[in-house]
Amino acid sequence: xxxxxxxxxxxxxxxxxxxxxxxxxxxxxxxxxxxxxxxxxxxxxxxxxxxxxxxxxxxxxxxxxxxxxxxxxxxxxxxxxxxxxxxxxxxxxxxxxxxxxxxxxxxxxxxxxxxxxxxxxxxxxxxxxxxxxxxxxxxxxxxxxxxxxxxxxxxxxxxxxxxxxxxxxxxxxxxxxxxxxxxxxxxxxxxxxxxxxxxxxxxxxxxxxxxxxxxxxxxxxxxxxx
Amino acid sequence: xxxxxxxxxxxxxxxxxxxxxxxxxxxxxxxxxxxxxxxxxxxxxxxxxxxxxxxxxxxxxxxxxxxxxxxxxxxxxxxxxxxxxxxxxxxxxxxxxxxxxxxxxxxxxxxxxxxxxxxxxxxxxxxxxxxxxxxxxxxxxxxxxxxxxxxxxxxxxxxxxxxxxxxxxxxxxxxxxxxxxxxxxxxxxxxxxxxxxxxxxxxxxxxxxxxxxxxxxxxxxxxxxxxxxxxxxxxxxxxxxxxxxxxxxxxxxxxxxxxxxxxxxxxxxxxxxxxxxxxxxxxxxxxxxxxxxxxxxxxxxxxxxxxxxxxxxxxxxxxxxxxxxxxxxxxxxxxxxxxxxxxxxxxxxxxxxxxxxxxxxxxxxx
Numbered sequence: 001x002x003x004x005x006x007x008x009x010x011x012x013x014x015x016x017x018x019x020x021x022x023x024x025x026x027x028x029x030x031x032x033x034x035x036x037x038x039x040x041x042x043x044x045x046x047x048x049x050x051x052x053x054x055x056x057x058x059x060x061x062x063x064x065x066x067x068x069x070x071x072x073x074x075x076x077x078x079x080x081x082x083x084x085x086x087x088x089x090x091x092x093x094x095x096x097x098x099x100x101x102x103x104x105x106x107x108x109x110x111x112x113x114x115x116x117x118x119x120x121x122x123x124x125x126x127x128x129x130x131x132x133x134x135x136x137x138x139x140x141x142x143x144x145x146x147x148x149x150x151x152x153x154x155x156x157x158x159x160x161x162x163x164x165x166x167x168x169x170x171x172x173x174x175x176x177x178x179x180x181x182x183x184x185x186x187x188x189x190x191x192x193x194x195x196x197x198x199x200x201x202x203x204x205x206x207x208x209x210x211x212x213x214x215x216x217x218x219x220x221x222x223x224x225x226x
Numbered sequence: 227x228x229x230x231x232x233x234x235x236x237x238x239x240x241x242x243x244x245x246x247x248x249x250x251x252x253x254x255x256x257x258x259x260x261x262x263x264x265x266x267x268x269x270x271x272x273x274x275x276x277x278x279x280x281x282x283x284x285x286x287x288x289x290x291x292x293x294x295x296x297x298x299x300x301x302x303x304x305x306x307x308x309x310x311x312x313x314x315x316x317x318x319x320x321x322x323x324x325x326x327x328x329x330x331x332x333x334x335x336x337x338x339x340x341x342x343x344x345x346x347x348x349x350x351x352x353x354x355x356x357x358x359x360x361x362x363x364x365x366x367x368x369x370x371x372x373x374x375x376x377x378x379x380x381x382x383x384x385x386x387x388x389x390x391x392x393x394x395x396x397x398x399x400x401x402x403x404x405x406x407x408x409x410x411x412x413x414x415x416x417x418x419x420x421x422x423x424x425x426x427x428x429x430x431x432x433x434x435x436x437x438x439x440x441x442x443x444x445x446x447x448x449x450x451x452x453x454x455x456x457x458x459x460x461x462x463x464x465x466x467x468x469x470x471x472x473x474x475x476x477x478x479x480x481x482x483x484x485x486x487x488x489x490x491x492x493x494x495x496x497x498x499x500x501x502x503x504x505x506x507x508x509x510x511x512x513x514x515x516x517x518x519x520x521x522x523x524x525x526x527x528x529x530x531x532x533x534x535x536x537x538x539x540x541x542x543x544x545x546x547x548x549x550x551x552x553x554x555x556x557x558x559x560x561x562x563x564x565x566x567x568x569x570x571x572x573x574x575x576x577x578x579x580x581x582x583x584x585x586x587x588x589x590x591x592x
Contacts, residue, residue, distance in 0.1 A: 080506065080507065091504060091508060168496070172496070174493060175465055175486070175487075175493035176487055176493075177489075186495075190388055190495070191387045191388055191391075192387055
């Protein structure tokens with residue numbers, strides 16, 4: 001009930017928090033998509049020495065605890081000790097974006113590898129025998145693997161929206177600046193305001209549901225079309 | 227005739243008044259007078275000022291039992307020299323001859339009070355502030371308590387706000403917090419019983435080492451923070467309703483400053499250690515309790531820019547959760563803990579707890 005009340009109250013602070021969550025996570029997923037899909041396709045379609053090792057590394061990074069990523073980014077961006085401290089990026093949305101890309105890119109890469117490898121070998125052989133160039137071949141296979149790749153986007157987005165450790169560390173949960181849904185929930189819990197924390201949790205669930213439904217709708221739409 | 231009676235009455239009143247004043251002054255002077263050249267000790271936490279009088283800038287606050295050498299007497303003030311050679315003024319009332327102080331301390335207790343017996347429950351939940359955990363004090367206190375009373379204590383370390391909420395919900399048996407106003411409300415609303423003073427420390431205003439705003443030249447923390455606000459220097463706030471946050475809000479409100487939402491004002495919503503590191507990273511000012519500061523001062527690129535303002539006094543209290551509200555509360559263990567932490571043994575452990583050679587908390591249980 002309070003979740004609804006909060007939403008219809010049109011509190012600018014709340015909407016700022018929601019908007020920042022969506023903005024950072026969406027941008028991170030898009031960037032990860034641009035990085036992860038080509039790499040995943042390349043790894044899946046080619047044979048080269050060390051492929052198994054590389055796939056294992058990617059799979060490991062899919063499961064890295066966000067706090068470890070957060071810590072790494074913090075150390076790199078820190079003004080006191082970091083390589084990139086001069087950029088003064090720590091405690092900005094950009095720092096959160098960097099951490100989230102590091103979280104999401106391995107997920108999209110790893111799941112793309114699985115999806116591409118799952119494409120029926122006959123399709124590949126047919127395309128090659130029909131004289132497809134490597135580019136056309138890749139495009140055909142990505143089209144066939146689109147469900148799996150779409151799923152990777154949903155998984156990655158879900159993980160980013162739900163993530164609290166890394167954004168807390170590198171974003172700093174600064175009010176009006178880097179506070180997102182998850183860190184706001186942690187804060188309200190920390191102040192003993194369980195009502196607010198639960199309400200925010202409900203809103204977070206609702207948003208995830210809407211976005212996943214949207215992505216799913218897009219996927220289905222294209223599926224029917226072809 | 228009538229006039230004479232009135233005169234007598236006035237004379238009588240004057241005599242009574244004089245007697246009161248004399249008695250009072252005798253009580254305060256603690257017997258032995260302090261003379262120039264004597265070594266004396268402070269009898270309480272005492273402001274060390276740059277000039278005699280209440281308007282003299284406070285250079286620092288001397289903890290109880292600090293030894294000073296008396297150089298001069300100016301009205302109700304002594305000019306004193308500290309062990310580090312600094313010279314300043316303290317209010318005369320709160321100095322005591324070192325020998326007299328030693329005597330008072332060495333006097334054996336007339337009757338060593340028998341320790342009360344507590345039928346402590348096997349477990350206890352202590353909700354306390356992040357500062358007591360971050361400084362490591364509880365790592366010393368709790369094992370001693372657990373061993374003595376056969377209790378396994380679960381320490382939940384949160385902000386003062388949440389610790390009090392935990393007490394209100396019956397999720398904690400005893401709380402150790404620092405926000406006097408909220409503590410009194412907690413007791414007044416019937417959730418807390420047996421509140422006791424435990425110890426105190428101070429808040430410091432810390433900032434970048436070059437102090438870009440020039441806060442160090444100001445007398446009071448209100449002026450200093452007003453200057454931070456007016457020059458839009460970065461300031462990191464806890465922003466989590468903790469004791470430190472409440473203190474900070476109270477200071478802003480003296481000049482009616484509302485920093486929330488300003489670009490230079492950052493509410494971290496995190497614990498003291500994280501907030502302090504954030505301020506260090508960003509070259510910002512922040513308010514910090516002395517315990518956390520001494521534990522972190524080597525790790526951050528900051529320095530104390532203002533201290534000693536009486537407003538920055540930070541007392542800790544311990545409160546048991548009322549068993550009438552929650553019958554299943556482990557009240558005996560809670561009372562045992564309150565007894566322990568305010569007993570000579572617990573108080574001595576607090577006084578002896580040092581980090582980087584600095585005493586972090588001053589015991590003040592009565």
